[in-house]
Amino acid sequence: MAQVVFENEAIHRRKSSLIPSTAPRPDNVRRKTQCFVHSLLEKHDGMLIKDSNTSYDGLVQERKVDNGQIEQSHHSRLLTKKQISDMAFGIRELAKKLAQIRIRLNVHNVFILAKAHDETLISHTRETTEWLLTKNSNYRVYVESTLENNKIFNAEGLLTMNPSFRGRLKFWTNKLCAEKPQTFDIVLALGGDGTVLYASWLFQRVVPPVLAFSLGSLGFLTKFDYDLYPTTLSRAFDEGITVSLRLRFEATIMRSQNNRNTTLDLVEELIGEESEDNHTHKPEGTHNILNEVVVDRGPNPTMSSIELFGDDEHFTTVQADGICVSTPTGSTAYNLAAGGALCHPDNPVILVTAICAHTLSFRPIILPDTIVLRAGVPYDARTSSWASFDGRERVELRPGDYVTISASRFPFPSVLPLDRRSKDWIDSISRTLQWNSRQRQKSFKEWS
Known part of the structure; x- marks a missing residue:
């Protein structure tokens, strides 16, 4: 979702993992944050972030990495103490700004993630896929490649039922997620927190915004009720989304x-x-x-x-x-x-x-x-x-x-409910952990 990009000369190579606390600043000025979020804001009619020098250099660099043109050696452990500090501060500032605005998405490619061995979740994946393909002829829906021949998902039956779906129902692999993460505009996670963690594992660098439906046990990271998915998705695609950047x-x-x-x-x-x-x-x-x-x-x-x-x-x-x-x-x-x-x-x-x-x-x-x-x-x-x-x-x-x-230079973008984003975390621990839940102390009844 977001990446902080440094000039190649700004990589201060040093001991294999040790950070020099007094390393000199490189002569070249570090680029301002170039991120996938900024490109979405610039490109899709969302509210612009004030004073952000938006460009597509970050995406261009990322595409070069995807195509194998740049060696993937820019790990955080190779950065100086000052660079890591600047990077962490930049991500925090970006996170604050993103939490206060709404991003308008121009959705074309929707990625659906669910446990491919759970019958209920396969049925939900089929239901969501059919709804998306029916809703808009411009949507392309990607589901896990293991579902291509799954009897419950019945991909061939879906295509036979509506021939217009052919060419728009696609199947993702781990390799596609690793090499071309910009293919996807949004990830729909159907399951519990483990499914969200699986999304983080699949997208090791750039992560598309992840909208997680709660179909698991607890659900600290799953913010949306699956029963309301038509309303939730329609609102997200039409009105926009608010993103919380999670540190990785x-x-x-x-x-x-x-x-x-x-x-x-x-x-x-x-x-x-x-x-x-x-x-x-x-x-x-x-x-x-x-x-x-x-x-x-x-x-x-x-x-x-x-x-x-x-x-x-x-x-x-x-x-x-x-x-x-x-x-x-x-x-x-x-x-x-x-x-x-x-x-x-x-x-x-x-x-x-x-x-x-x-x-x-x-x-x-x-x-x-x-x-x-x-x-x-x-x-x-x-x-x-x-x-x-x-x-x-x-x-x-x-x-x-x-x-x-x-x-990490690659935070995790989690989509928040628009109507309760400010109290989202307290709601989570109160709902899942029963945090500070007890009977209220009775008041004194004064004797008169």
Whole structure:
């Protein structure tokens, strides 16, 4: 949905994950935020954001990446402390402005996401698809490729029923989502919070606006009642939408090149020994996550030992079942179950919570979103640890390996109900968690 773009010369290459706090500013001036949201505002008759120098350079750059013309190496971990600070501030400012305006969409391509193994949701997908294709002959509807031959969805029956649907009913794949995210004008998520997280996983960089219908159990992220979908969609497409930009994290797995040497010290290696011409670790895969990164003991029967770093400082050694590093959006998920704080999604913070720590003094901590955290397995650890990203892509971290976590350049745009956007989060925790729910205290009846 939104991307902050830097000039190529503004990438200050440094230690493989360490941020220099006093790095000089590059000579070239950083570009102003160029984002998919700005292009929508400029292009589709929405209210313009004041003082925004809107252009299509961001989309052009993104298309070059899609076509393989630019190497995808511009990770947040390669930015200086100042650049990460500017980036996080820019995204927050954009989020504030977007929350106060309505974006008019010129909808052509609608992406529908639901669990392809749930009979009820397949039926709802079929119903929504038919309604969209009937409503407007300009709509093209994309459903998951596994539904092409699904008996419940019955794609061929849909096309036979109305031949005008042919050519407008299309099927998406994971590859299409990864390579051409700008194909889609809006995502309709049918399900629970897990479906919204799946949308975040599918669109690792640019994310179209996600309008989520509540068909799950709790629904912190699903804001709309599916029974009212004709009214909801008609209003969204005709009147416009309001978007909440949710902070995502970028997490990169860093593999030690000396993990068989148990005499090494991970703290000394990351803080002291690693230099520009002597990299001790190499990156292996980057994930943008909406909820949390978890490093835990996995299938091991004993607790994990985890070294925790913030920028160029060693914070502590964690001995616990694991550690949960959560976004504000993910504060009501695993973070809450592990004893962390509830956090409004507009807060620019990173939440760190231990999972069953082997000490009573490890309390949850809240850090600014300009910090780059690193959670690693010391070389002398008894066992490996395991990292997961929004509950997916679970990978083993062997002794010497670590994960670096920072604010992502690609936030997640969630569509809000127009009539209750200001109190949306409080409604969510009150409805789903029964937050501060109790009988009201009775008043005194004075004796006279």
